[in-house]
Amino acid sequence: MRQIFFDTETTGLEADKGDRIIEIGCVEMVNRQLTGNNLHLYINPERASHEDALRVHGLTEAFLSDKPKFAEIVDQLLGFVAGAELVIHNAPFDIGFINAELKRLRRGVLTDHVAGVRDTLLMARDLFPGKANSLDALCRRLEVDNSKRTLHGALLDAELLADVYIRLTRGQDALLMDEHGDSAGGDMDAKVEAVDLSRFVLPVLRASEAEIAAHAQLLADLDKAAGGACQWRKIEPQAVA
Incomplete structure (x- = not known):
C-alpha cells in the first residue's frame, strides 16, 4: 500500500x-x-x-x-x-x-x-x-x-x-513488521529450546503483620459498604502456616 x-x-x-x-x-x-x-x-x-x-x-x-x-x-x-x-x-x-x-x-x-x-x-x-x-x-x-x-x-x-x-x-x-505481521528477520519455523523451570527456586514474599492488618481492615470496610460479606471473602485463600 x-x-x-x-x-x-x-x-x-x-x-x-x-x-x-x-x-x-x-x-x-x-x-x-x-x-x-x-x-x-x-x-x-x-x-x-x-x-x-x-x-x-x-x-x-x-x-x-x-x-x-x-x-x-x-x-x-x-x-x-x-x-x-x-x-x-x-x-x-x-x-x-x-x-x-x-x-x-x-x-x-x-x-x-x-x-x-x-x-x-x-x-x-x-x-x-x-x-x-x-x-x-x-x-x-x-x-x-x-x-x-x-x-x-x-x-x-x-x-x-x-x-x-x-x-x-x-x-x-x-x-x-513485514506485511504479514511477522517481526523483521523473524523465523516462524524456528525451534525454541525448552527450559526446565524446576531448576529455579522462586522466593515467596509473605505479608508483614502490618500488611495483614491493613488488608483485614480493608475487607471490613468493604463488608460494611456492601451490607454483608464482600466477594473477596468467597475467594480469599486459606492462610498458609
Missing part, C-alpha cells in the same frame, strides 16, 4: 477568495515503510501572503518570486501522488486549495488522481475526544519530536504527520 503524507502552505486561509499555494510537501510510505522518496516544492503564488500567514510560514514574496508557478509543477505533483492514498491533517483545507489550483487549469479535482484521502484530524478526534488535536498537540501527546518546528513548513509538517500517523495507528514498532 502506497501512502503520501501531504501538506501545503498558503498565502492565507481562503482559497475561494484568491489565496494561493506557496509550498507543497509529500512524504512517501509503502507498506508502512518510509521510503525517503519525498517531494518538496516551492511555488510562486503571484501575490503576497497575508501578514498572519507570513508569520506562520515565513516565506516572503521576494523568496517566492523566482519559483515556478503552479501550472509549471502540476504534472510533477499529480504524477507523484497518482494512485496513492493521501494522508492529510485537516484534509478539507489542503484539498480545497489544490482543487482551486486545478480548477484554474481545468484539470479536474485531486481525488480524480489518487486512491483516496485519509484525514488524521478526524482520526485524532475519534481517539482523543474533547482534547486539542492540532499537529503540535498530537506531537506532544504521542512523543513525536517537533522541536525544529519554529515555523510551519510543508515538508517538515508532512514528516511529522508521518510519525504521528504511525503512532495513531499501530505505533513505531509497526515499522519493524
